[in-house]
Amino acid sequence: MVSLALRDVAYILPKKILLFILYQVFFVFLFFPSVQAGELICQVCQRKIHPQVSFVLELRDGSRIKTCCPGCAIYQQAQAKLKVKAAFATDYISGKALKAEEAIFVEDSDLDFCSHPAMLLTESKTPLAKVWDRCLPSLVAFGNPDDVRKFQQKHGGHLLSYEDIVRERQK
Numbered sequence: 001m002v003s004l005a006l007r008d009v010a011y012i013l014p015k016k017i018l019l020f021i022l023y024q025v026f027f028v029f030l031f032f033p034s035v036q037a038g039e040l041i042c043q044v045c046q047r048k049i050h051p052q053v054s055f056v057l058e059l060r061d062g063s064r065i066k067t068c069c070p071g072c073a074i075y076q077q078a079q080a081k082l083k084v085k086a087a088f089a090t091d092y093i094s095g096k097a098l099k100a101e102e103a104i105f106v107e108d109s110d111l112d113f114c115s116h117p118a119m120l121l122t123e124s125k126t127p128l129a130k131v132w133d134r135c136l137p138s139l140v141a142f143g144n145p146d147d148v149r150k151f152q153q154k155h156g157g158h159l160l161s162y163e164d165i166v167r168e169r170q171k
C-alpha cells in the first residue's frame with residue numbers, strides 16, 4: 001500500500017509541474033500575441049513592425065527604440081523631444097540598416113504599411129473617416145537613388161531627407 005502511494009506521488013508530482021509549465025506558456029501566448037506570431041511590435045504605437053520599413057532611434061542614455069516605420073519614430077522623436085544620438089532607417093530593397101541622415105525617404109507613396117485597412121465603425125455601424133494617423137503619410141527609406149526612381153514610378157510619393165521630416169513633424 002505504501003509503495004503504491006509513493007508511486008502515485010511520484011507520478012502526480014511531475015504531472016503537476018508539467019501542467020504548471022503548460023499553464024505559464026499558455027498565458028504568455030494569451031497575453032503576448034506578438035510572441036505567438038513571432039512578430040515584433042512597435043515600441044511606440046504597438047503595431048506590427050514591418051521589416052522593410054522599421055526604424056531605430058538610439059538615445060543618448062544608451063536605450064534603443066524600435067518602431068514600425070520612420071514616420072512613427074520621427075513623430076515620437078519630435079513630439080517627446082527625445083535626445084537622439086543616432087537614427088537608423090531600413091533600406092526598402094535590401095532590408096539593411098541605413099544611417100537616417102544618409103537615407104532618401106519617399107513620403108506619401110501608395111504603400112501604407114501600418115494603418116489598418118478596415119474602416120473603423122461606431123457602435124451604430126457608421127463608418128469613421130480617418131482624420132489622423134501617426135504613421136501617415138507613409139515613409140519608405142532607400143540607400144540607392146536608382147531604387148528610389150523605380151519605386152516612385154510605381155508607387156508615387158515625393159522625396160524628403162531625415163532633417164526635412166524631423167522639421168516637419170515638429171510643427
Ligand SMILES: [Zn+2]
Binds near residue numbers: 045046073
Ligand atoms: Zn509605430
